[in-house]
Amino acid sequence: MDQTLELIREARLMKGNEALAEAAIRAGVQAYFGYPITPQSEILEYLSREMPKRGGIVLQAESELAAINMIYGASGAGARVMTSSSSPGISLMQEGLSYIASAQLPCLVVNVNRGGPGLGTIQPSQGDYFQATKGGGHGDYHLIVLAPASVQEMADFVFDAITLAEKYRNPALILADGALGQMMEKVELPEEGSLEYPEKSWATVGKPKERERNIITSLFIQPEKMEKINLELQEKYRRLKEEVRYELVSTDDAEILMVAYGLSARICQKTIDLAREKGIKLGLLRPITLYPFPEEAVASFASKVDFYLVVEMNAGQMIEDVKLSVNGSRPVFHYGRMGGMISSPEEVLSKVEEILETQSVSNTSTGR
Amino acid sequence: MIRGTVHFKIEICKGCELCIVACPQESLGLSNKINLQGYRFAELIKDNCTGCINCALVCPDAAITVYREPKSALRKSGKEAVEVK
Amino acid sequence: MQINDSIEGLELVYQRPATLTDTPFHYCPGCGHGVAHKLLMEVVEEMGIQENTIGVAPVGCSVFAYHYMNIDMQEAAHGRASAVATGIKRVLPDKFVFSYQGDGDLAAIGTAETIHTVNRGENILIVFINNGIYGMTGGQMAPTTLIGQITSTSPYGRDEKLIGYPLKITDMIAILPGAFYVTRQSVNTAGNVRKLKKAFQKSFEFQKLNKGTCFIEVVSNCPSGWGMTPVEANKWMEENMFPYYPLGDLKVPRTEKEKGSNNA
Numbered sequence: 243m244d245q246t247l248e249l250i251r252e253a254r255l256m257k258g259n260e261a262l263a264e265a266a267i268r269a270g271v272q273a274y275f276g277y278p279i280t281p282q283s284e285i286l287e288y289l290s291r292e293m294p295k296r297g298g299i300v301l302q303a304e305s306e307l308a309a310i311n312m313i314y315g316a317s318g319a320g321a322r323v324m325t326s327s328s329s330p331g332i333s334l335m336q337e338g339l340s341y342i343a344s345a346q347l348p349c350l351v352v353n354v355n356r357g358g359p360g361l362g363t364i365q366p367s368q369g370d371y372f373q374a375t376k377g378g379g380h381g382d383y384h385l386i387v388l389a390p391a392s393v394q395e396m397a398d399f400v401f402d403a404i405t406l407a408e409k410y411r412n413p414a415l416i417l418a419d420g421a422l423g424q425m426m427e428k429v430e431l432p433e434e435g436s437l438e439y440p441e442k443s444w445a446t447v448g449k450p451k452e453r454e455r456n457i458i459t460s461l462f463i464q465p466e467k468m469e470k471i472n473l474e475l476q477e478k479y480r481r482l483k484e485e486v487r488y489e490l491v492s493t494d495d496a497e498i499l500m501v502a503y504g505l506s507a508r509i510c511q512k513t514i515d516l517a518r519e520k521g522i523k524l525g526l527l528r529p530i531t532l533y534p535f536p537e538e539a540v541a542s543f544a545s546k547v548d549f550y551l552v553v554e555m556n557a558g559q560m561i562e563d564v565k566l567s568v569n570g571s572r573p574v575f576h577y578g579r580m581g582g583m584i585s586s587p588e589e590v591l592s593k594v595e596e597i598l599e600t601q602s603v604s605n606t607s608t609g610r
Numbered sequence: 611m612i613r614g615t616v617h618f619k620i621e622i623c624k625g626c627e628l629c630i631v632a633c634p635q636e637s638l639g640l641s642n643k644i645n646l647q648g649y650r651f652a653e654l655i656k657d658n659c660t661g662c663i664n665c666a667l668v669c670p671d672a673a674i675t676v677y678r679e680p681k682s683a684l685r686k687s688g689k690e691a692v693e694v695k
Numbered sequence: 696m697q698i699n700d701s702i703e704g705l706e707l708v709y710q711r712p713a714t715l716t717d718t719p720f721h722y723c724p725g726c727g728h729g730v731a732h733k734l735l736m737e738v739v740e741e742m743g744i745q746e747n748t749i750g751v752a753p754v755g756c757s758v759f760a761y762h763y764m765n766i767d768m769q770e771a772a773h774g775r776a777s778a779v780a781t782g783i784k785r786v787l788p789d790k791f792v793f794s795y796q797g798d799g800d801l802a803a804i805g806t807a808e809t810i811h812t813v814n815r816g817e818n819i820l821i822v823f824i825n826n827g828i829y830g831m832t833g834g835q836m837a838p839t840t841l842i843g844q845i846t847s848t849s850p851y852g853r854d855e856k857l858i859g860y861p862l863k864i865t866d867m868i869a870i871l872p873g874a875f876y877v878t879r880q881s882v883n884t885a886g887n888v889r890k891l892k893k894a895f896q897k898s899f900e901f902q903k904l905n906k907g908t909c910f911i912e913v914v915s916n917c918p919s920g921w922g923m924t925p926v927e928a929n930k931w932m933e934e935n936m937f938p939y940y941p942l943g944d945l946k947v948p949r950t951e952k953e954k955g956s957n958n959a
C-alpha cells in the first residue's frame with residue numbers, strides 16, 4: 243500500500259501490548275472501554291495514562307460485560323471505539339459481540355489469548371481460535387480476525403482492523419497471545435491522524451428534522467426480516483474474502499507445508515531453518531486473516547506438497563479449516579501444546595520427522 | 611361551568627377504561643361498537659365534560675385530544691395546560 | 696341522547712405529542728408503559744430537545760420503544776441499557792441520553808450495570824419501570840415481585856425464605872453519591888401523571904447542567920401479567936405496591952442555601 247509507505251515512521255523498543263495501545267491512539271480511537279485482566283492489562287494502563295492527555299475517552303468498566311455494551315453504545319453513536327481483554331473476559335463479551343455483529347457496528351476488540359479452559363493460566367495460548375473465528379456468541383455471524391506475529395504487527399494491525407471494521411461495518415478482532423503482548427521488540431509506529439473518519443449516516447447522534455430517526459438494533463422479530471438480515475450478513479462475509487491475507491515462507495520448493503499463525507508461525511520459521519539443514523523441504527503458510535480464512539491459498543498447495551502440518555498452541559482448532567480447504571486431497575496433521583505451553587522449533591521438527599517415517603512406511607505398504 | 615370536549619382516536623383506543631375511571635364528571639363510557647383492533651372504544655356519554663384533561667393524562671395510548679372554553683387567558687395551549695404550577 | 700362534541704369556540708388543551716410516531720403501541724390495554732412513553736416524549740417535545748435526545752431501550756416489553764419514540768434510539772441487550780447509555784453519553788456529552796428499563800432488566804440481570812452507572816454519576820436519566828413482574832416473557836417472578844405474589848414462576852406466592860425479599864433498588868441507588876435526583880412516581884391517576892411528568896422535566900434540566908445521574912422509578916402495572924383488568928390492576932397496585940414502594944422523592948438536590956447551612 244503506497245499510502246502506508248509514505249507514512250513517516252519512527253522506531254522504538256516496545257512491549258506488544260504497549261505498541262498496540264499507542265497505535266490505537268494514533269489510529270484515532272476516540273473511546274476505549276475495558277477491564278483489567280492479565281496478560282493484557284498494559285493496554286488499559288497505557289491508555290489510562292495517555293488517552294486523557296490526547297483527547298480520548300478511557301473508562302475502566304465494572305466488567306467486560308459492561309465494557310462491550312459501552313462499546314455497542316459508543317459505536318452506535320458514531321465513535322471509533324475499542325476494547326481489549328484476555329480469554330475469560332472475551333468469553334464474557336460474547337453476548338455483546340453477537341449484538342454488535344447483528345446491529346453491524348464497527349469496533350476493534352483485542353484478545354490477548356491465554357491458556358484455558360476456565361480461569362486457566364496467564365501463559366500464552368491459541369485456545370480461542372474457534373471462539374474468535376466461528377462467531378463465538380449465538381447466531382450466524384463472524385468477526386473479522388487478524389493474527390499478528392510480531393510487535394510491529396500488533397501496532398500495524400490496529401490500523402488494518404479498524405479500516406476493515408469501518409469498511410464492512412463489522413466488529414474486528416486482533417487475536418494475539420500472551421507472549422506477543424509481553425515481548426519487547428523494535429517497532430516503527432504509524433503516524434498519528436493518518437486514518438480518516440468515514441461518514442456514519444446511520445449513527446444515533448440525535449435526529450435532525452430532515453431525516454428519519456436512526457435506530458441501532460439487533461431485534462428483527464419477523465422471521466422473514468431476520469432471514470433477510472442474515473442473508474445480508476452472509477453476503478458481507480462473502481465480500482470479505484477479498485481481504486484475505488497470508489504470508490508464505492520458503493514455499494517455492496516445499497514438499498511439506500506447515501500452516502501456523504501468530505507465535506506458532508514464528509516457531510515454525512525456526513523449524514524451517516533446522517529442517518532445511520537436514521534437507522527436509524519445509525515451507526510455511528501463515529494466515530494473517532484468520533477470518534476470512536485463506537482457504538484457496540491453503541488448497542493451492544495440495545498438488546505440490548506431500549502433507550500439511552498445522553502447528554497451533556491448542557488441541558487442534560485451525561486444523562479443521564485447513565482440512566476443509568484441502569478437502570481430503572492430502573493428509574493434514576496437527577502438532578500443538580496446550581495450557582500455556584509453547585512448542586519449541588525442535589519439537590515441531592521431531593513431529594515432522596515422525597510423520598515422515600510413518601508416511602514412508604505407509605507409502606511402501608500401499609506401493610506408492 | 612366551563613365547557614370542554616374530548617375527541618378519541620378510536621382506532622388506537624384499547625378500551626382499557628382508565629379514562630372512564632379518571633373522569634371526575636363521569637362523562638365517558640365504552641361504545642357498543644368495536645374498532646379494527648377488536649376493542650370497544652371509549653366515547654363521550656354525557657354533555658358535562660369540563661376539559662380537565664384527566665382522561666388524556668392517564669390514557670396509555672395517547673388516544674385523547676381535549677378542547678376547552680378559553681378561561682380568562684390562563685392556560686392557553688395543551689403544553690401549558692399540563693404544566694404543574 | 697345526542698352528545699355535543701363540537702369544538703367551536705373551544706381551544707386545544709391537550710393532544711398526543713408530535714414526538715410520538717403514529718404507530719399504535721403494542722402494549723396490552725391499560726399498560727403503564729404507554730403513559731410513561733407518552734410523558735417522556737411530551738417533555739422532549741416541550742423542551743425542544745428532540746434533535747438532541749438519544750434513548751436506549753433494552754429487552755423487555757418496551758424493547759420496541761423505538762417504534763414509538765420519534766428520536767434516535769438504540770436497543771440494548773437484556774440488562775445492559777445503562778452500559779449502552781454510558782457509551783453513548785461518554786462520546787456525545789452534549790446530548791440528552793436516557794435509558795428506559797424494566798425491573799427484571801434493571802434490578803436483576805443488570806444490577807451491576809445499574810449500580811455502577813449511577814455510582815459513576817453518569818449524566819443520564821434512568822427510567823425504571825417497576826411492574827413487579829417479567830411482562831415480556833409472560834409473567835414470571837421479578838426481583839420486585841411482592842412477598843406472597845403469585846406469578847408463573849412463584850405459583851405458590853413469592854416465599855422470601857426461598858427467594859429473598861422484593862428488591863428496593865431505588866433506595867440503594869439513592870445512597871450513591873453519583874445519584875443527583877432519585878424519585879419514585881406512578882402513572883395511576885391524573886395527579887400522579889402530572890408529578891411524573893414534572894420529574895422527567897427536572898431530570899432533563901439537571902442533565903443539561905451536568906449534575907449526575909437522575910433516576911426515576913415508575914411504579915407501574917402489568918394487567919396481563921397480573922391477570923387483572925386495567926382498572927383492577929391499578930387498584931391492586933395502589934393497595935399492594937404503594938405500601939412497599941412508597942411514592943415520593945428519595946433524593947432531591949439540596950439548594951445552595953441548604954448546602955451553606957450544612958457546611959456551617
Ligand SMILES: Cc1ncc(C[n+]2csc(CCOP(=O)(O)OP(=O)(O)O)c2C)c(N)n1
Nearest residue numbers: 754755756773797798799800828829830831
Ligand atoms: C440474556 C437474556 N436472558 C433472558 C432474556 C429473556 N427476557 C426477555 S425480557 C425478560 C424480562 C423482562 O422483564 P422486565 O425487565 O421486568 O420488563 P417488562 O417486560 O416487565 O417490561 C427476559 C427474562 C433475554 N432476552 N436475554
Ligand code: SF4
Nearest residue numbers: 623624626627629669
Ligand atoms: S384510556 Fe385511552 S385507551 Fe383506555 S379506554 Fe380511554 S381512550 Fe381508550
Ligand code: SF4
Nearest residue numbers: 722723726756830917
Ligand atoms: S405484558 Fe404487562 S408490561 Fe408488558 S405490555 Fe402487557 S401489561 Fe404492559
